[in-house]
Structure formats: structure tokens, C-alpha cells
Amino acid sequence: MSRPEDILPPDLFYNDTESRKYTTSSRIQKIQSTMTHRALSLLSLSTPSLILDIGCGSGLSGEILSRPESEGTPGGPHIWFGSDISSSMLGIALEKEVDGDLFLADAGQGVPFRPGTFDAAISISAIQWLCNAESSEESPAGRLSRFFGGLYSSLRRGGRAVCQFYPKNEDQKKMVSQAAIKAGFGAGLLEDDPGTKNAKTYLVLTVGGGELDG
Amino acid sequence: MKLLTLNFLTCAIKTCKTQPASFPLHPRDAELEIVETDMNLPFLKNILPRLMWDELRTITSELGLPDLPPTPPTRSNLVEGGEKDAVAEEEEQEEVVEEPTQTAKDLHRILLETCIKEGKLVCGACGHEYKVMEGVANFLLPGHLV
Numbered sequence A: 001m002s003r004p005e006d007i008l009p010p011d012l013f014y015n016d017t018e019s020r021k022y023t024t025s026s027r028i029q030k031i032q033s034t035m036t037h038r039a040l041s042l043l044s045l046s047t048p049s050l051i052l053d054i055g056c057g058s059g060l061s062g063e064i065l066s067r068p069e070s071e072g073t074p075g076g077p078h079i080w081f082g083s084d085i086s087s088s089m090l091g092i093a094l095e096k097e098v099d100g101d102l103f104l105a106d107a108g109q110g111v112p113f114r115p116g117t118f119d120a121a122i123s124i125s126a127i128q129w130l131c132n133a134e135s136s137e138e139s140p141a142g143r144l145s146r147f148f149g150g151l152y153s154s155l156r157r158g159g160r161a162v163c164q165f166y167p168k169n170e171d172q173k174k175m176v177s178q179a180a181i182k183a184g185f186g187a188g189l190l191e192d193d194p195g196t197k198n199a200k201t202y203l204v205l206t207v208g209g210g211e212l213d214g
Numbered sequence B: 001m002k003l004l005t006l007n008f009l010t011c012a013i014k015t016c017k018t019q020p021a022s023f024p025l026h027p028r029d030a031e032l033e034i035v036e037t038d039m040n041l042p043f044l045k046n047i048l049p050r051l052m053w054d055e056l057r058t059i060t061s062e063l064g065l066p067d068l069p070p071t072p073p074t075r076s077n078l079v080e081g082g083e084k085d086a087v088a089e090e091e092e093q094e095e096v097v098e099e100p101t102q103t104a105k106d107l108h109r110i111l112l113e114t115c116i117k118e119g120k121l122v123c124g125a126c127g128h129e130y131k132v133m134e135g136v137a138n139f140l141l142p143g144h145l146v
């Protein structure tokens, strides 16, 4: 199977047909939901928080963030803002009337929030797109640096971020985590089901030092 | 887009980020709507110290909404009986569900239920305009502004 990010940039790949396919596939929904819950458990939130969802797509993760603790969302219901580069995906989120505020934005251009805005950030299956340079004036390194720099400053001290992503290879995994560390984060990589075709990579980021024990 | 969000958004243009006038973004030609949502008192208590109150007042006045008080409420202003002494509060916390005060309800209305549906957000430093359509703000920048 070819990787979508090798074919087209996400705003072109996730056109209306692809967005709908992605959002209505029950297999994808289930995987997305499992990964969101995993990310939430790594964030360890104990109270309703302000969360940024990078690459929120049609709001599959956001719907989970909006649920109360009694429905399985630790610390919920959270208030979230979601950004995505695909207007088709955001269109579906609008149709579903998700609770979060939505932004059309390219994470590789930075994170336009004032310092210390968020308690936490989450990103599911999105940041591998940052490793693609879509035009000659951009480089993956520049995009990663703008993204992690902006994310770092937009989180409050003691805040956390969890980014699940699909690295193409070990080099890409290293490039992404190095970019996060360079931005100031404490970073750890966590792998579920390593070595299998269901392997999931989580980049767990902390602001304000402190080692991860995961 | 909730007014809460506008209290955290800044201009996305790199050269603008260090300019104080790049926050808050100013709504222009804004069409507002009220979207009712459940009261989330623990969230209000969490976010309160992070609000930039003067800037929130600026925005509500620019939108022609009723004036907010000059000083922000405190956490205890948000909870019914919140002024009680700490010991009593601690004893009660076990079972009692906290009730929001009118102050909390007003804050909920302004921050979480008052939304910009259509319009523009304008940077006070560089003048860049971010369009808002169906409540979604467009923060995609042309390559030369990144």
C-alpha cells in the first residue's frame, strides 16, 4: 500500500471523496478511537482542560475529548481547538457539529496561539505529513521546527503533548523527535505492538523538564 | 468560533509574533451567534487565571456586547458559596457538587456560547485579515509570509 503522504500534500489528498471515505470507515474510526484513548492516558489529565488537536480532521478525536469522565474520557469533558489543512475534512466536522473550534491551518507554518495557552495537545496520525516539503521554498526541517517551536510555546509550563504518527523509517522517527527536543521539549518515543504491522508510534512531549517514565 | 478562542489566538505571521499588537486579533464585519452548550464549571475555574481580561473587554466592546466588569472574577466568585472559609469548603468537597454562580453563568455565556460565525479577524500589528466562514477561521498563509 502506498503512503498517502508520498502521493500528494494532505490538502489535496483529502478531497471530499477521500475525507468521507476516511471518516466513515469503521475500521479507521476504531483505530483512531483506540489511539486517542491511548494518547489521553499518556496525557494524564485530571480536570477539564484546554486542548489543541493538530490535524483534527473530521473531529473523530475531538468527539472523544468532549465526553465526560463517566463516558471514559479522563478529566473530561475537555474544551478543544482543532486545526487541519484539509477543508474537506473540516467540512465533515462542521456537519457533525463537533464542540471544538476549528481552524484551517498548516501545522508546518506554526501554531498561532499566545504562550501558555494549552494544558495539553494531541495529534493522531498527522505529523508525518510535516516531513514532506511540498514546494521548493520549504524544507521538512523548517516545517518541523516551526511546528514544534510554536507548539512548545503555546503549552503551559508542565503541559504535555502526545503525537501518534506513522514514521516512514527510523531516520524519520529520529528527525521528528530531534526537532521536538530542539524546540525545548522533554521527549520520549513509545511503541505499541512493535515489529508488527499494527505498530503505533507515540511521541510523548513534556514542557518544563522532567523525564518520562513510560 | 468562541470568544474564548479569540482570547488565545495571535497573528500567525512570524515577523508579527513578537509585536504586542498581534494579540488580540480584532473582529471586523462579524456576525455573531449563540451556540448553547453545557456549563463546565471545572473548566471555567481552570481557564480563569489564563484569561487576558483587558483584551477580552476590548473584544466584547468592539463587538458591541454589554461591558464586562473592569476586574476579572476570582475562582471563588464562580462557585455558589465559594466565599466560605477554606475548612468548611474542604469538608464539603467530598459529596457536594459545586453550583455555578450568576457570574460563572455570565462568563460561560460570553466565552463558550458567544461565537463569531462569519467575518474577519484583523491583526493590529500587520493588518493581515483572517477570514472566518461558518465559524472556521482560515489561518493558511501564503508561502512568503510564513
Ligand SMILES: [Zn+2]
Residues within 6 Å of the ligand: B011, B012, B013, B016, B022, B123, B124, B125, B126, B127, B128
Ligand atoms: Zn500580524
